[in-house]
Amino acid sequence: MFVYLWGYLYRHFFRFWVKWILRQLTGKCELQRIRDGSKEGSQRTLKIEYSLECSKRKVLRNAVHVGEAEVEKCVIGIMKEKKINIQKDISFKKSLQVCLLQISGYKKLYLEVENLRKVPYDSDNEEHEKQLIQLWNLLMPHENLKARITKQWCDIGFQGDDPKTDFRGMGMLGLVNLVYFSKYYTGEARQILSRSNHPKLGYSYAIVGINLTEMAYSLLKSGALKSHLYNLVPGLPQMEHFHQFYCYLVYEFDKFWFEEEPESIMHFNCYREKFHEKVKGLLLDYNLVLTLQSTTKKP
Incomplete structure (x- = not known):
């Protein structure tokens, strides 16, 4: 007071x-x-x-x-x-x-992210479908989809036979982030997907990825990403910089999850919030830039 x-x-x-x-x-x-x-x-x-x-x-x-x-x-x-x-x-x-x-x-970046979030996944949209198939091909290059609606989607962490239902909360933003990470950090994405299938500590890769999109979005909306972006970009931050921060979250959450060794996936929300608080704490350091360095990142 x-x-x-x-x-x-x-x-x-x-x-x-x-x-x-x-x-x-x-x-x-x-x-x-x-x-x-x-x-x-x-x-x-x-x-x-x-x-x-x-x-x-x-x-x-x-x-x-x-x-x-x-x-x-x-x-x-x-x-x-x-x-x-x-x-x-x-x-x-x-x-x-x-x-x-x-x-x-x-402010402009937030509006762009918000507008993409508001775009619902449309299975009748050729571009949306193309990106979804691209995600599969990037993560599972040696296995072909047998059909557009198939239980194979569960192999990369979706909940059912049609991934479109999982994008409701974050819209196309969730899919674009998943594709970006898989495209520019292919090695890391496949490794994390493999780790997510762990018999005891496993989690749903795609669902968690969409959840982390919500985390990145909420941090941007609240202004918590200002310190990171102001240090990273000496000018106008772009959508790519938001995607890169998302990639950092995915990589760091996977490490955090296995270090914490949760009793089961039923405790996900608790550990998700713990990770969220950890990231918010890091963002209070005005000298910090949170990026994922990778030898597989493409120019």
């Missing part, structure tokens, strides 16, 4: 005077001080984002909502509003531009 009260008082009453005093002492505005006192990436961009959101000036508050095309114009407007002389502080414009690109790029 005390921490919340102090945070409220600081943001709405004391922050203005602290900023004013520091400006008089340093001759620089808060944005300039952040640029000078923090490293590129998550540490700087998160502070810039917070500073802009808390500003009493509309020009600065609106900066966190601009699109990619408006970033340069927005930076010029901020410099004018804060009376920053570009001739005396040449690097400020570039630094702020990178931060705003990361902020706007994160």
Whole structure:
């Protein structure tokens, strides 16, 4: 309660005077001080984002909502509003531009991921069917499907004879993630599929993969992936960067599952939540980038 009260008082009453005093002492505005006192990436961009959101000036508050095309114009407007002389502080414009690109790029990426999640799997859609068959061929190259609807799908961890029913929660996002991991980390995907068939510690590979898509999606939606993506991409994060984070989750969850040695698959939700908390804890480190390094990753 005390921490919340102090945070409220600081943001709405004391922050203005602290900023004013520091400006008089340093001759620089808060944005300039952040640029000078923090490293590129998550540490700087998160502070810039917070500073802009808390500003009493509309020009600065609106900066966190601009699109990619408006970033340069927005930076010029901020410099004018804060009376920053570009001739005396040449690097400020570039630094702020990178931060705003990361902020706007994160919001754009979330919308792209959300839109893909909302696309339901359609067995009448040729492209959807093509991706599903591609998933099978990548994971089971030496075994042909006997039919489109078959119990063979259970061999790669789907629940029944038609995988389309398993994509309801995450839509096409779940399938695209599974295909991405199998395509660009083929060796790891086949190894994890093999491990998932363990007689005692086994789990449903595809179902768990879709579940981990939901985890990646929820972390993106909550903003927890900001530190990771701001460190990873010096500009606009793309859908590929979301897929790569998903691949990290799949690889690390498999290790986590076997290290924990659950009594049975019936305890999956408990261990899933434990893994989720572990990842959220890692993402609190503003210097960390969570990626899966692989010798089999294709360019």
